[in-house]
Amino acid sequence: ILKETPDHWPAVKYRWFVLWATGQAEAALASGQDAFARAADSVKTQEDLATDFLRTTVQKAKENPVLISHVNRAIDLVSGFAGHPRMSGILQFTLQHAQSAMFRDAEALKTGMDGLALYPKYSNTFHHNNSATLFRLGRLEDSVASFGRSLAPFKGRAKPGRTKVVRQYREMAGTYDDNALHQSYGRMTGQLIVKTVGVTAAKCVLDAGCGTGGLGANIRAAHLVGIDLSPDMLAKARERNVYRELVEGDLV
Numbered sequence: 001i002l003k004e005t006p007d008h009w010p011a012v013k014y015r016w017f018v019l020w021a022t023g024q025a026e027a028a029l030a031s032g033q034d035a036f037a038r039a040a041d042s043v044k045t046q047e048d049l050a051t052d053f054l055r056t057t058v059q060k061a062k063e064n065p066v067l068i069s070h071v072n073r074a075i076d077l078v079s080g081f082a083g084h085p086r087m088s089g090i091l092q093f094t095l096q097h098a099q100s101a102m103f104r105d106a107e108a109l110k111t112g113m114d115g116l117a118l119y120p121k122y123s124n125t126f127h128h129n130n131s132a133t134l135f136r137l138g139r140l141e142d143s144v145a146s147f148g149r150s151l152a153p154f155k156g157r158a159k160p161g162r163t164k165v166v167r168q169y170r171e172m173a174g175t176y177d178d179n180a181l182h183q184s185y186g187r188m189t190g191q192l193i194v195k196t197v198g199v200t201a202a203k204c205v206l207d208a209g210c211g212t213g214g215l216g217a218n219i220r221a222a223h224l225v226g227i228d229l230s231p232d233m234l235a236k237a238r239e240r241n242v243y244r245e246l247v248e249g250d251l252v
Contacts, residue, residue: 007038009045013052020060025070028057033077047087050078051094058098062178071102082111089119096129100136101180109133124150132181135188162229162250169230176212176233186214193219208251213237227251 001011012035019028032053039045057074061067075098082095092115099108112130116123127150134143169176176182193200201220210216210226211233217240227247228234234246 009035009039009049012049013056016053016056017060020056020067023064023066025067029070029073029077032074036077036081043084043086044088046081047084047091050081051091054078054091054094054098058101068102071098072104075099075102075104083114083118085118087119089115089122092119093122093125093129096126096133097179097181100129100133103136103180105133105136109137129181132185136184140188140192166230166232170232173212173230173232173236177214177236182212182214186216186218189215190218207243210234210237210243210246213240213242216240216242 001008002015005011012031015031016028019025019031032049035049035053036046039049054074057067057071061071075095078091078095078098082091092111096108096111096115099105099111109130112126112133115126116130119126127146131143131147131150134140134146197203199220202222204223205219205221205225207213207216207224207226210228211230213226213236216224216226216237223244224242225245225247226234226237226243227249228237229248229250231248234248237243238246
């Protein structure tokens with residue numbers, strides 16, 4: 001297909017997938033650089049290609065750790081295309097996730113701050129991601145403030161769509177703990193709790209919205225109870241064997 005139509009973008013994406021899957025990192029990087037250059041006349045196409053390229057790179061590096069050393073090069077390559085005001089913002093927070101996964105926290109924070117200025121539509125997402133990054137940088141007060149800004153105001157009643165939320169978390173449950181931001185949340189929130197309220201070993205603790213149990217695995221409590229809306233996330237939390245009780249329920 002590409003011999004006949006070099007700019008057939010679905011075929012270009014599939015070629016990346018195959019190159020990364022077969023360990024041909026150099027060829028994948030070269031192919032990405034070439035594709036981004038050929039799509040220079042369309043900001044939307046560049047954003048779509050760069051987003052897909054970065055996601056595929058990180059995904060394949062998780063499956064094959066040998067490729068991890070190449071993820072930073074992919075991030076550097078894609079960074080040159082992020083931050084265009086005519087882009088939608090999806091590439092921006094995809095780049096931020098990748099930088100966080102590689103512990104490039106200072107860059108991830110800058111990407112998030114730039115995203116707030118350029119793409120206010122996704123301000124909640126950027127504030128949420130910045131909160132996790134600030135946590136890892138040890139800026140706890142700033143992290144809490146950023147997380148607070150990520151929350152939508154409560155209107156007095158729950159929005160419909162519980163089924164949709166459950167379905168979304170069913171799709172995410174299997175890989176949720178692979179996200180470096182999620183891992184750091186559990187660890188550093190546990191540290192903050194101990195710092196704030198003291199040792200929890202003799203206390204009864206409710207982990208509200210416990211998800212996969214990332215926080216529960218990082219604290220000790222005489223009686224630890226978790227509650228979450230998603231049965232699939234609760235199943236992951238149960239595997240940790242740290243909760244006295246897990247409840248499927250809606251906090252709102």
